[in-house]
Amino acid sequence: MATDGTRVPQESEDRAGGTARRALLGAAVLGAGGAVLGLPGTASAARGAGHGGGLGSLPVPTVIGHRGASGYRPEHTFGSYQLALDLGADIVEAGDLVPTRDGHLVCRHEPEIGGTTDVASHPEFADRRTTKVVDGVPTTGWFTEDFSLAELKRLRAVERIRANRPHNTLYDGRWEIPTFEEVLRWQDEQSRRRGRPVWIYPETKHPSYFRKLGLPLEERVAALLRRHRKDRRTSPVIVQSFEPSSIERLNRLVDNPLVVLLSSANSRPWDFVEAGDPRTVADLITPRGLREIAGYAQGIGPTLDLVIPRDADGRLTRPTTLVADAHRVGLVLHPWTMRNENPFLPADFRAGTDADAYGDAFGAFRTYFATGIDGVFTDNPDTAVLAREDCVKG
Numbered sequence: 001m002a003t004d005g006t007r008v009p010q011e012s013e014d015r016a017g018g019t020a021r022r023a024l025l026g027a028a029v030l031g032a033g034g035a036v037l038g039l040p041g042t043a044s045a046a047r048g049a050g051h052g053g054g055l056g057s058l059p060v061p062t063v064i065g066h067r068g069a070s071g072y073r074p075e076h077t078f079g080s081y082q083l084a085l086d087l088g089a090d091i092v093e094a095g096d097l098v099p100t101r102d103g104h105l106v107c108r109h110e111p112e113i114g115g116t117t118d119v120a121s122h123p124e125f126a127d128r129r130t131t132k133v134v135d136g137v138p139t140t141g142w143f144t145e146d147f148s149l150a151e152l153k154r155l156r157a158v159e160r161i162r163a164n165r166p167h168n169t170l171y172d173g174r175w176e177i178p179t180f181e182e183v184l185r186w187q188d189e190q191s192r193r194r195g196r197p198v199w200i201y202p203e204t205k206h207p208s209y210f211r212k213l214g215l216p217l218e219e220r221v222a223a224l225l226r227r228h229r230k231d232r233r234t235s236p237v238i239v240q241s242f243e244p245s246s247i248e249r250l251n252r253l254v255d256n257p258l259v260v261l262l263s264s265a266n267s268r269p270w271d272f273v274e275a276g277d278p279r280t281v282a283d284l285i286t287p288r289g290l291r292e293i294a295g296y297a298q299g300i301g302p303t304l305d306l307v308i309p310r311d312a313d314g315r316l317t318r319p320t321t322l323v324a325d326a327h328r329v330g331l332v333l334h335p336w337t338m339r340n341e342n343p344f345l346p347a348d349f350r351a352g353t354d355a356d357a358y359g360d361a362f363g364a365f366r367t368y369f370a371t372g373i374d375g376v377f378t379d380n381p382d383t384a385v386l387a388r389e390d391c392v393k394g
Contacts (some may be wrong), residue, residue, distance in 0.1 A: 054234050055257055055298070055332060058090050061391075062375030063384040064201060065089035066337050067096070067109065071379035074157045074168055075116065076107040077175035078186065085190060085198065089381035091238070094183045095202035099215040104149040105180040105224065109160060110134075111206065114141035117155040118173060125151070134209055135270040145213060152177050164341050164356050180221070184228045187236070197236040203261070204239070207246040208271045218246055222253035231255060240301055243271040244284075244293070251296040259299040259334060260284075262306060281306070285322055290329050299332035299374070307335050307371055314347035316367065323372045336377035338365060338384065362387050 055062075068080025069087055076096065084092045095107040111134065113119055119128075119142045128147070131140040144152065157175050159168035178186075183200060190198040204217040211217070221239065225231035231254040240259040241247050247258045265282040272279055283289050285306060293300060308319045326333050340361040342350045349367075350359040361380065365387030368376060378384045 055238070058199070058375075059388070060374055061369050061388060062090045062334065063088065063381050063388065064091045064093055064334060064375055064377045065381045066093050066377040066379050068092060068094070069379070069381055071165070071340060072168065073171055074159045074175065075109060076178065077157045077171075078178055079171060079175050081178075081183070081186065082190075084381050085194070087382040088385035090375075091199040091201050093203070093377060094178075094187070094200040095180050096205045097180055097202050097217060097221060098144045098205050099210055099217065099220065100144055100147055100149045100152060102148045103215065103220065105217070105220055106144060106149070106152060107178045107180060107183060107202075108144060108205075110139075111143045111145060111209075112139050112141040113144060113152075113155070113177075116157060116160050117142075117177065118158055119155050122155065134206055136273065145210070145215060149179065164343060166356060181224055181228075184224060184230065188228075191236075199236040199238070201238045201240060204241040204243070204246045204250070206270070207241060207243050207249075208274055218249045218253060222250065225254055225256065233257065238299075243269050244296075245271040245275075248296045257299065258297045259301050259332075260293050260297050261301040261336075263303055265306060285325070287325055287328070290326055290331060294329040294331050297331070299334060300326055301334045301336055301377070304335045304338070304368060304376075307333070307368065307373060308346075310346055316346045316348055319371045327372070332374040334375040334377060335368070335373055338368070338376050338378040338380070340380045340383055362390065366390060 065081070065084030067075035068077065069083040069089070070080055073080035073083055081092050081094050096109050097105045098108050098111045099105055109116055119125055125142065128142050129140070130143070130146070131138055132143060133139070153176055155177060156173040157177060158172040159165055162169060180202065187198050187200055202221065204221060207217045222231065225235070225237060230237045233255040235256055238257045238259055239250055239254070240261050242261040242263065244260050247260050250258055262281045262284060265285070266280055268280050284293065285302070290300070302322060306320065306322055308316045311317050323333055338361070339345070340358045341355065342352065342357055342359045343355055345359045345361065345364050349361070349364040351357065361383050365376070365384055369387065369391050376384060
């Protein structure tokens with residue numbers, strides 16, 4: 001889809017690349033059902049299909065370290081990324097990618113960095129504080145696009161969810177903001193050290209917003225992937241975005257596996273809003289919508305509530321047909337986000353009312369895995385790995 005919302009015909013080589021990429025995912029899709037239902041071959045599915053590259057070589061369900069191991073370290077830092085690997089994550093979500101003023105891609109949760117860095121304690125940057133409208137929402141703070149990379153490197157990361165993770169504040173100020181190129185080098189180093197490919201899962205963040213500013217993300221991502229020879233369908237890099245048009249654009253630039261992120265059913269992707277496209281996420285998760293996504297992506301990343309909705313009391317209800325519908329058109333599902341703390345769990349799995357106390361996260365993981373999802377984003381990779389082992393043993 002172009003930025004004006006019209007369909008863009010795919011070149012024949014793009015179609016061929018997409019078909020080949022989807023073929024690599026077949027083992028992952030089929031393996032998911034065996035891993036959670038205890039079918040023959042379950043143990044081998046959980047260890048990894050071993051198909052020589054591509055998503056089919058990953059364990060199922062895949063454990064994705066959400067911004068690293070952000071349940072234990074400030075998110076999007078090398079401390080968080082490293083710990084995610086050490087705790088057993090199969091993939092590290094290394095990079096919500098946002099640009100600097102001079103065009104470098106850095107890893108931050110949002111372009112506004114007041115909540116994830118110590119920028120407020122730097123008097124030399126006090127005049128950079130401003131209010132901007134990002135995807136229709138007025139936001140006040142400091143924005144990466146107003147800083148050079150050299151200036152951002154003077155800042156240090158801090159814990160974002162301080163009320164729920166006071167223990168993480170111990171690490172405030174320890175790590176700087178990583179660039180995406182530094183992440184790609186770290187990935188190579190870790191792959192050599194561990195004797196296996198280390199996977200990463202970057203995201204293009206607010207791509208329509210940055211394209212309007214003259215800082216397009218997709219071309220920068222593609223250029224870096226090509227420079228590091230990681231732009232192939234078997235490269236251990238999955239690229240994701242909440243804007244379908246960003247994924248369509250990337251589909252024409254690289255051969256990596258691509259995933260469309262999906263928020264609540266009644267929400268609209270921001271590129272749809274700007275293009276005047278009236279469709280909501282509810283339209284995208286119909287069989288017709290999923291078939292369209294399968295034409296340019298290899299997976300979807302839905303919020304967990306699209307897999308199992310919650311009732312008015314926050315308790316889980318019956319699973320939807322999304323897993324089966326997505327698998328039917330060859331898409332994998334990597335829902336988000338599982339966290340151990342009470343406020344983030346379904347009400348049926350909470351234990352007490354302490355905001356930073358853990359509930360029955362293992363029970364919640366097992367319930368979601370039982371739907372046949374192919375993986376999950378989690379702030380607590382070690383918990384997910386143990387829950388997966390429980391499913392295999394069961």
